[in-house]
Amino acid sequence: MKALIQTGSSLSACGHAQAGGRVSVPLKSDFLSIRAITTAAVLYVFRSLIDEDIPLNSGVLHPVKIILPECLLNPPEHESAVDCAAVVGGNVETSQRVVDVLLGALGVAAASQGTMNNLTFGDDTFGYYETICGGSGAVRDADGADAVHTHMTNTRLTDVEVLERRYPVRVHEFSIRRGSGGAGTFCGGDGVVRRIEFLRPLKVSILSERRCDYAPFGLDGGASAQPGLNQLLRAGADAPESLPGKVQLSVEPGDQLVIKTPGGGGFGDTAL
Numbered sequence: 001m002k003a004l005i006q007t008g009s010s011l012s013a014c015g016h017a018q019a020g021g022r023v024s025v026p027l028k029s030d031f032l033s034i035r036a037i038t039t040a041a042v043l044y045v046f047r048s049l050i051d052e053d054i055p056l057n058s059g060v061l062h063p064v065k066i067i068l069p070e071c072l073l074n075p076p077e078h079e080s081a082v083d084c085a086a087v088v089g090g091n092v093e094t095s096q097r098v099v100d101v102l103l104g105a106l107g108v109a110a111a112s113q114g115t116m117n118n119l120t121f122g123d124d125t126f127g128y129y130e131t132i133c134g135g136s137g138a139v140r141d142a143d144g145a146d147a148v149h150t151h152m153t154n155t156r157l158t159d160v161e162v163l164e165r166r167y168p169v170r171v172h173e174f175s176i177r178r179g180s181g182g183a184g185t186f187c188g189g190d191g192v193v194r195r196i197e198f199l200r201p202l203k204v205s206i207l208s209e210r211r212c213d214y215a216p217f218g219l220d221g222g223a224s225a226q227p228g229l230n231q232l233l234r235a236g237a238d239a240p241e242s243l244p245g246k247v248q249l250s251v252e253p254g255d256q257l258v259i260k261t262p263g264g265g266g267f268g269d270t271a272l
Contacts, residue, residue: 003105033073033090033098041098042066044151049108073098092116092131092152093209099151100137104219110137110188110265111216112150115209117228117261121169121202121251128167130157135181135189135225135263137216144189144264146176168199177226177260184222184266191228191261198251206230210262211245222266231258 039061047060054060068074073094075085093115100111113134120129131153136144149155157163160171173195181188198204208228210216215224230247231240235254243249251257 003101005102005105031072031089031094032075032085032087033094034087035068035074037087037090037095038068038073038098039066041095041151042102045099045102045106049106089207092118093207096151097209100216103137104217107140107219109139110144110182110184110219110222110267111225112136112144112189112264113191113210113225113228113262114216115228115262116149116152116207117259118207119205119257119259121198121204123200123202126167128163131155132157132192132194132259132261134191134228134261135216137219137225137264138182138184138186138188138222138267140220140267141186143186144181146181146190147192148189150264168202170197170199171195172197172256177263180226180260180263182216182218182223182225182263182266183270184218184220185268185270186222186266188216188218188222188225188264188266191226191263193258193260195256195258197256198253200253202251203248204251204257205248206243206246206259208245208259216262216265218265219267221269221271223270225263225265228262229258229260231260232256233258 043061046064047056070076078084096114100114103109104111117132119132122128133147133149135146136148136150138144164170173193175193177191177193180191211228215227218224230243232243233240233256235252240258
């Protein structure tokens with residue numbers, strides 16, 4: 001994903017396309033966005049740059065022209081809903097990548113965790129859904145925050161006591177993942193470690209980003225943060241198995257899920 005921002009006396013143009021200006025082919029996944037989601041992300045970024053108490057409405061984008069080709073952020077429309085692209089992950093995941101790219105292009109902030117680490121589990125009798133916090137990106141004059149949701153949401157997790165009383169799980173760990181933020185003149189915020197044991201057979205789904213090689217980037221010489229990591233420790237096993245960022249699986253009593261969320265990127269040369 002790339003952003004080209006051109007500024008004039010009264011106009012900012014934001015364009016999204018692949019390298020070289022080619023229109024990207026929509027992905028065959030549910031991580032596609034739609035123009036409304038992309039527009040909301042652009043509005044959020046520019047509103048955050050305005051140091052005035054103004055209403056949050058479409059007037060913020062009056063001087064902004066968004067040039068958006070047909071791509072993963074603006075998939076083609078079809079008469080039949082069956083032929084239209086799925087956009088489930090576009091709202092909670094792709095929108096955050098748009099924000100990170102724009103804030104990075106403007107030189108305002110390093111990338112934050114860039115994912116909501118969506119976790120669901122349940123069976124035929126119940127379903128539970130939570131999003132898990134991570135690190136925020138550093139800015140030019142301040143470190144990033146540890147263990148927070150950024151950009152998309154700032155929801156609170158269910159208290160451990162309530163979670164364990166109402167659902168067949170046990171929370172073994174919910175801690176700050178020390179050192180996961182990127183180094184720099186100002187350091188990125190740290191992610192978290194969340195370890196949950198399941199007490200009866202359940203179905204589990206994870207929808208997450210910023211895993212493997214796709215770490216939150218640093219700015220102006222700052223280091224990238226550590227990417228996230230999903231693991232499953234089966235009951236009786238000696239070592240955990242690695243899980244992909246998007247996965248559905250069945251668990252048995254005694255199995256433990258470990259989710260380590262990404263940190264935020266650092267800002268400024270670490271040598272300074």
